[in-house]
Amino acid sequence: MSGYTTTTPEWAVSNQSAVMSGIEGIKDTTVGNINPAYASGSFKAKRKNLTEDEIVEGVIKGDRMILSRAITLIESNSPKHFAKAQRVLQRLLPRTGKALRIGITGVPGAGKSTMIESFGNMLCDNGHKIAVLTIDPTSSVTRGSILGDKTRMGTLSRRPEAFIRPSPAGGTLGGVAKKSRETMLMCEAAGYDVIIIETVGVGQSETTVRSMVDFFMLVVLTGAGDDLQGIKKGIMELADAIVINKADGDNLIRAKVARGEYERMIEFIRPATEGWPTHAYLASAVEKTGLAELWQVIQVFKKLTTESGVFQKRRDSQLLDWMHAMIDEYLHTLFFGDAVITGRMPEIKEAVLHGVISPTQAVAELVKMFDVKRASERQADIFSEN
Numbered sequence: 427m428s429g430y431t432t433t434t435p436e437w438a439v440s441n442q443s444a445v446m447s448g449i450e451g452i453k454d455t456t457v458g459n460i461n462p463a464y465a466s467g468s469f470k471a472k473r474k475n476l477t478e479d480e481i482v483e484g485v486i487k488g489d490r491m492i493l494s495r496a497i498t499l500i501e502s503n504s505p506k507h508f509a510k511a512q513r514v515l516q517r518l519l520p521r522t523g524k525a526l527r528i529g530i531t532g533v534p535g536a537g538k539s540t541m542i543e544s545f546g547n548m549l550c551d552n553g554h555k556i557a558v559l560t561i562d563p564t565s566s567v568t569r570g571s572i573l574g575d576k577t578r579m580g581t582l583s584r585r586p587e588a589f590i591r592p593s594p595a596g597g598t599l600g601g602v603a604k605k606s607r608e609t610m611l612m613c614e615a616a617g618y619d620v621i622i623i624e625t626v627g628v629g630q631s632e633t634t635v636r637s638m639v640d641f642f643m644l645v646v647l648t649g650a651g652d653d654l655q656g657i658k659k660g661i662m663e664l665a666d667a668i669v670i671n672k673a674d675g676d677n678l679i680r681a682k683v684a685r686g687e688y689e690r691m692i693e694f695i696r697p698a699t700e701g702w703p704t705h706a707y708l709a710s711a712v713e714k715t716g717l718a719e720l721w722q723v724i725q726v727f728k729k730l731t732t733e734s735g736v737f738q739k740r741r742d743s744q745l746l747d748w749m750h751a752m753i754d755e756y757l758h759t760l761f762f763g764d765a766v767i768t769g770r771m772p773e774i775k776e777a778v779l780h781g782v783i784s785p786t787q788a789v790a791e792l793v794k795m796f797d798v799k800r801a802s803e804r805q806a807d808i809f810s811e812n
């Protein structure tokens with residue numbers, strides 16, 4: 427039940443129980459939680475279980491503590507929590523979809539978190555409510571990035587108009603992504619009108635975030651060690667904007683040169699969004715320059731794509747893709763978890779390896795003995811439990 431894909435990425439944690447403990451631990455490192463009792467654990471012991479109504483009402487009121495707990499419920503892998511979380515989500519669904527969803531990717535050190543801090547503060551000053559989610563598949567290996575973000579988004583995390591939530595540590599990208607998508611919906615129901623999803627440029631995480639957001643930006647650097655060849659063409663193809671960060675001080679001239687180079691490269695790349703020309707922009711997250719312009723660009727993007735229908739078309743296809751991914755995941759889990767299939771598998775594998783039957787025949791054999799009804803009975807309690 428952990429991933430959309432049938433292949434497990436190499437960085438995935440093989441021990442599934444690590445997912446649970448990661449989620450427990452995340453509560454202590456959640457940037458928005460500044461209650462010291464929380465970190466010490468004494469708070470956890472005292473808190474009572476919230477009812478479904480209390481969670482739904484709390485989220486609608488925009489209570490950050492209850493929102494946090496609703497997300498923890500979503501992130502839980504326990505079957506009991508699954509059913510409750512889905513009922514909460516179902517009730518909140520009519521209140522979702524109104525936020526602007528922005529994705530930010532780039533190599534570690536590009537300045538994504540610093541930019542979100544400056545950008546987010548600017549938006550809060552202008553009356554917006556910002557939720558920041560991070561998808562970092564490497565966070566199971568090291569908590570470094572989360573701890574780093576804690577200081578980098580220091581002022582933003584203390585603002586009542588902002589909510590910052592790192593993704594649960596561990597698990598496969600598919601599992602983390604599924605939870606992040608549902609977390610995003612919860613934040614929308616709580617009234618956040620701009621959702622920013624930060625991901626470190628590792629593996630497939632950019633594609634995953636692209637599949638959740640309306641506007642996607644790639645943050646890049648200039649200067650030593652970050653020549654253009656280092657940026658994969660595939661990532662540029664996903665971007666609606668390329669932001670050359672750290673365009674400040676001695677770096678400004680180089681940043682301007684890089685901008686020209688990116689602009690020339692973009693000409694040869696298919697735009698990520700129909701009818702929207704991707705461009706390169708200069709910014710400095712530290713000096714807070716170029717950020718108001720970037721917000722202006724995003725506003726124009728929204729206006730144009732809404733008028734052309736591309737905005738809604740993308741949202742619709744993202745929703746259906748998500749459903750398909752979950753069907754894949756569900757059937758995959760059922761099939762490979764079925765006792766009859768796992769029992770016969772070694773023998774069939776042998777037959778394939780010895781050339782007795784072809785892989786195609788093997789699949790036909792296995793599918794013939796697979797009984798969806800029987801297999802789903804095992805899963806039934808997970809999906810129907812109250």
Ligand SMILES: Nc1nc2c(ncn2[C@@H]2O[C@H](COP(=O)(O)OP(=O)(O)O)[C@@H](O)[C@H]2O)c(=O)[nH]1
Nearest residue numbers: 533534535536537538539540671672710711712
């Ligand atoms: N000079 C300069 N340094 C920056 C800028 N943005 C970020 N940095 C620095 O770059 C480092 C990495 O920033 P961080 O936001 O953690 O990058 P992330 O890994 O992409 O999230 C930090 O030391 C920042 O202070 C900028 O606009 N100008």
Ligand SMILES: [Mg+2]
Nearest residue numbers: 538539571575
């Ligand atoms: Mg970061």
